[in-house]
Amino acid sequence: MDQTSRTTLRKLAAAAVFLGVATPVTHAEKLAVEKDALKLGFIKLTDCAPIVIAKEKGFFDDEGLQVEVTAQSNWKVLLDNVITGNLDGAHMLSGQPIAATIGIGTEAHIVTPYTLDLNGNGITVSNSIWEQMQENDPDLDSDTPEHPISADALKPIAEELLAEGKKLQMGMVFPVSTHNYEIRYWLAASGIHPGYYSKTDVAGRTDAEVELSVTPPPQMPATLEAGTISGYCVGEPWNQQAVAKGIGVPVVTNYEIWKNNPEKVFGVTRKWADENPNTLVAVTKALIRAGKWLDETDASGKLVNREEACRILSQPNYVGADFEVIKNSMTGTFIFQKSDVQDMPDFNVFFKHDCSYPWYSDGVWFLTQMRRWGQITEAKPASWYDETVKKIYLPEVYKKAAASLIEEGNLTDAELTKTEDGYKPATTDFIDGLGYDGRKPIEYLNSFEIGLKDDPSLAGK
Amino acid sequence: MAVKYKLLKAIDISGLSFLSPVVRLVTGEEPAKQVREIGRFIVVPVVAFLVFLWLWSVLAPKHKTKAGEVPTPTVVWDAAGGIWRFHERESAKESAYQLTGPDREEKLTAARARLGELDALEAGAKEQLDAAEASSKERFDAIVAPSKAAHEQAQATARQSRRDRTAALREKASAAASSPDERSALLREMRAADATAEVEKAKVDALKDAYAEAQEVAFPQVKSARNALTRLAEERQFLVKYIDMLSDNSREAKVAVAKQKLDEATAAYDSAAPDADLYKLGGAVLKRQELLATTEASQYAKPWTLPKQIVRSLLCVFTGFLLASVIAIPIGILCGLSPTFMAATTPFVALFKPVSPLVWLPIIMIIVGGFMPDPENHWLVVAFGKVPFIKDYKIDPMFLSSAITVALCSLWATLVNTALGVASVDKDHMNVARVLRLGFADRLLKIVIPTALPLIFAGLRISLGVGWMVLVAAEILSTSEGIGKFVNDMYTNGSSQSFAQMFVVVFIVGIIGMLLDRIMVVFQRLVSFDTAQAAI
Structure with a gap:
């Protein structure tokens, strides 16, 4: 140790004695936020947890923010409220900032510095469809069938209906939602065509063998029971609700369709982000702490805070569903049938697996799916995917927030996501085993059996 | 007397x-x-x-559906209690945030003591729940076991016999290749085997349904034990947050920290050496002052609770009602006075009167939104934000859209009644007025309006009733805070309490509607000359 640092140490020690305090962590300067009273929107789904927890556990307070959290009735209203400024920011579908920015549906430049969670969705089919699937595949006719369940047993049902001139009806929550892409992926992986979007067909039913329609999440179980749809893809607690009420059987979770797939993000408008840069960092800091709190485990790997989180989420002004129902999926189990309860510790991930970092590769995956199903109507070169996602995902804000948390002692360096180019390594963790590398979108698009394909020469452009 | x-x-x-x-x-x-x-x-x-x-x-x-049970009066009463508890707790947090000095200490001690008591209570409730669950599990197994065994056995037998039949038929098929007779016999047998399989399947399905039905059995004591535990857990949740608002996160504590920081910054600025960066230090002082001011003015971000939502709904309905009256009464008077004007207005009344609020609202939301591109800084919102009582109820574009929808749907009754009232003014009165050479204003104020008043008020009474009905629908659609938003939230919650909470709203809306009607009846009778009984 050289002379200067030794003197510094001595000075610090003296200062500590002088102040009469022995704080283990040095509190960094609170950010000068541009706006201290915020209004954030959410949809009543358990994956809004980081926002709710950041409020209830005082993480927003620590950043000097007074946050009002208000439930929105559907994704369209939520997005409109963010765009018009009624809300400062909101819990959004991963596809929403992307679609809004590139102009699918309502056009507005939305950005995201934070991924709220991974996984957390499921596909549920009605009891009668489940029985028919069991007839088609006797292996499913068991109290504990083997998972993951593919759509193979569903294919004959869809074909039979087609022969009668009808189409199997299924529900998803929003045209640019993860649910739409997941149910499409699941169906297409078994050779069932879910239909293309085009400039004239905004319902996405061209060539469809199964027709998908939009139903708001809370109305899914009722719509299923009424027989309007025969199955749906939705987030929690609406799959477990179907089990609890005995109206349907969840057959597959999105964790099984794509292991650790990005689900919801925290979105604000570009304009808001430009006007309130420090506030955005402060919000991100609070969200990172909330995510970390949600994923805290004890030595045996048990999630220790989830029960409390479920209690908070079951308050009527938050998710509001019964504690027992929320608890089912949030505490690491998933009930497929009353007789089939599976351990799924990663069904809801809020922090681990570098969850909260805004990965470019996640955004590119959604772009490829939008192109695959024709929501992006024109072929685009590979470079366009990269440029577009860099306009929407803000890892620099995340990094700033994380650095500030490390300085305060609320985050360790080991927990920090480390990446060079912001893309996750290539993976084959899909239900059909196809490989995905975010740096090669065109190759990925062309690897699907069902889906629009682009000129391979676009890969180099 | x-x-x-x-x-x-x-x-x-x-x-x-x-x-x-x-x-x-x-x-x-x-x-x-x-x-x-x-x-x-x-x-x-x-x-x-x-x-x-x-x-x-x-x-x-x-009456039981899979979506939930129809709540009984007791359950609804409990739900009303739950709604009220939520309101009280949120109000307690709000006041806790602002408490200072000994009051705060006192509440803090009480809350901590209660939290201590909760440990034992919760442990007891948990034990009870575990016991209830264990005993119900046993009973459940006992109830379900026979039907489960029956189903499984039938399933196994059916599979076995099907396999046997298939094997036998295959054997026959390989042997029966020679004569046409044998071939047709084989076909018959195959058809018979299919029919038998169908019958067997029906039997298995019936047993499966019985098994599923047996699983539906409910255990009320488990439910009540769980509810008891939930109530305690909710109280703990509240107390933890409440204590936080009373201690570390109280405004007093935050202000103290902010003050200390300001003092430090001021001291640094005052005692800085002349060669120090005074500009930077001064900036720090100013920033600290600003932070202190915002902390002192900060409020607990309280979620909307039903009582506050009711007041906002009332505000909204009266805004809409006022707007409707301001539009409908003058037009109605003009219609009554001039048959030509009446003829010009009739098509609009006929065309727009039947339009549902659910159609008006989205249209109005677009129009209002167009006038308010930046709602927070719009002059109207800013102006409302300065009115003492109203500022607590956040007047935003959604509120205005709902109010305008209420106005559009409710103004017709007033308009038509006013026109009718004015048109039915006695000709003799008008002739007298002409003889007396009364001016237009005098005729209007001394003859026309007084005569038409009872009918105008009858119209206003209908308008207010319609407005109140329309408002709840408008709020559901616009998610403007109010009773409608509450109903929508409870519906989306889909918890076991949701239906009961919506029943509570039915009574609240009904009682308020009744009170509003009574108020209008009083006005109507005060201006009426006749003594006819007001309709109920």
Whole structure:
């Protein structure tokens, strides 16, 4: 140790004695936020947890923010409220900032510095469809069938209906939602065509063998029971609700369709982000702490805070569903049938697996799916995917927030996501085993059996 | 005696005529007749309501759907208690945030003591729940086991016999290749085998349904034990947050920290050496001052609770009602005065009157949104934000859209009634006015409006009733905070309490609607010359 640092140490020690305090962590300067009273929107789904927890556990307070959290009735209203400024920011579908920015549906430049969670969705089919699937595949006719369940047993049902001139009806929550892409992926992986979007067909039913329609999440179980749809893809607690009420059987979770797939993000408008840069960092800091709190485990790997989180989420002004129902999926189990309860510790991930970092590769995956199903109507070169996602995902804000948390002692360096180019390594963790590398979108698009394909020469452009 | 007649007059004007026999009975006027009247106008309605409650509590549990149970009156009452508890707790947090000094300490000690008590209570409740669950598990298994075994066995037998049949048929098929007779016999047998399989499947399905039905068995004691535990856990949740708001996160504590930081910054600025960066230090002082000011003015971000939502709904309905009156009364008067004007307005009234609020609202939201691109800084919102009482209820574009929708749907009754009232002014009165050479204004104020007032108020009363009905629908669609938003939130919650909470809203909306109607009746009778009974 050289002379200067030794003197510094001595000075610090003296200062500590002088102040009469022995704080283990040095509190960094609170950010000068541009706006201290915020209004954030959410949809009543358990994956809004980081926002709710950041409020209830005082993480927003620590950043000097007074946050009002208000439930929105559907994704369209939520997005409109963010765009018009009624809300400062909101819990959004991963596809929403992307679609809004590139102009699918309502056009507005939305950005995201934070991924709220991974996984957390499921596909549920009605009891009668489940029985028919069991007839088609006797292996499913068991109290504990083997998972993951593919759509193979569903294919004959869809074909039979087609022969009668009808189409199997299924529900998803929003045209640019993860649910739409997941149910499409699941169906297409078994050779069932879910239909293309085009400039004239905004319902996405061209060539469809199964027709998908939009139903708001809370109305899914009722719509299923009424027989309007025969199955749906939705987030929690609406799959477990179907089990609890005995109206349907969840057959597959999105964790099984794509292991650790990005689900919801925290979105604000570009304009808001430009006007309130420090506030955005402060919000991100609070969200990172909330995510970390949600994923805290004890030595045996048990999630220790989830029960409390479920209690908070079951308050009527938050998710509001019964504690027992929320608890089912949030505490690491998933009930497929009353007789089939599976351990799924990663069904809801809020922090681990570098969850909260805004990965470019996640955004590119959604772009490829939008192109695959024709929501992006024109072929685009590979470079366009990269440029577009860099306009929407803000890892620099995340990094700033994380650095500030490390300085305060609320985050360790080991927990920090480390990446060079912001893309996750290539993976084959899909239900059909196809490989995905975010740096090669065109190759990925062309690897699907069902889906629009682009000129391979676009890969180099 | 004078008091009695004053009282009877007041009762008459307020339209609460069922009370007058009581007053008459007390003053000893024709007791037998009064008792009969009381029987008819007070006892009968009360009995009818009690019968309704009884029927409800008997019939509700019999109607079960998969989406939930129809709540009984007791459950609804509990839900009302739950809504109120939520309101009280949020209010407690809000006041806790602002408490200072000894008051804060006192509350803090009480809350901590209660939290201590909760540990034992919660442990007890947990034990009870575990015991109830264990015993119900045993009973569940006992109930379900026979049907499960039956189903499984039938399934296994059916599979086995199907396999046997298939094997036998295959064997026959390989042997029966020679004659056409044998071939057709084989086909027959195959068809018969299919039919047998169908029958077997039907049997298995019936057993499967029985098994599924057996699994539906409910255990009320588990439910009540779980509810008890949930209530305690919710209280703990509240207390933890409450204590936080009283201690570390109280405004007093935050202000103290901010003050200390300001003092440090000021000290640094004052004692800085002349060669120090005074500009930077001064900036720090200013920033600290600003932070201190915002902390001092900060409020607990309290979520909307039903009582506050009710007040906002009332504000909204009166805004819409006022708007409707301001538009409808002048136009109605013009219509009544001039048949030509009436002819010009009729198509619009006929065209727009039947339009549903659910159609108006999205259109109005777009129009209002167009006028308010930046709602927070729009002059109207800013202006409302300065009015003492109203500023607590956040007047935003959604509120205005809902109010305008209410106005658009409710103004027709007032318009039509006003026109009718004005048109029915006695010709003789008008002739007298002409003889007296009254000016237009005098004619309007002294003859036309006084004559038309009873009908105008009859129209206003209908308008307010319509407006109140429309408002809840508008709020559901616009998610503007209010009773409608509450209903929508409870519906989306889909918890076991949701239906009961919506029943609570039915009564609240009904009672408020009734009160509004009564108020309008009083106004109507005050301006009426006739003594006709107000309709109920």
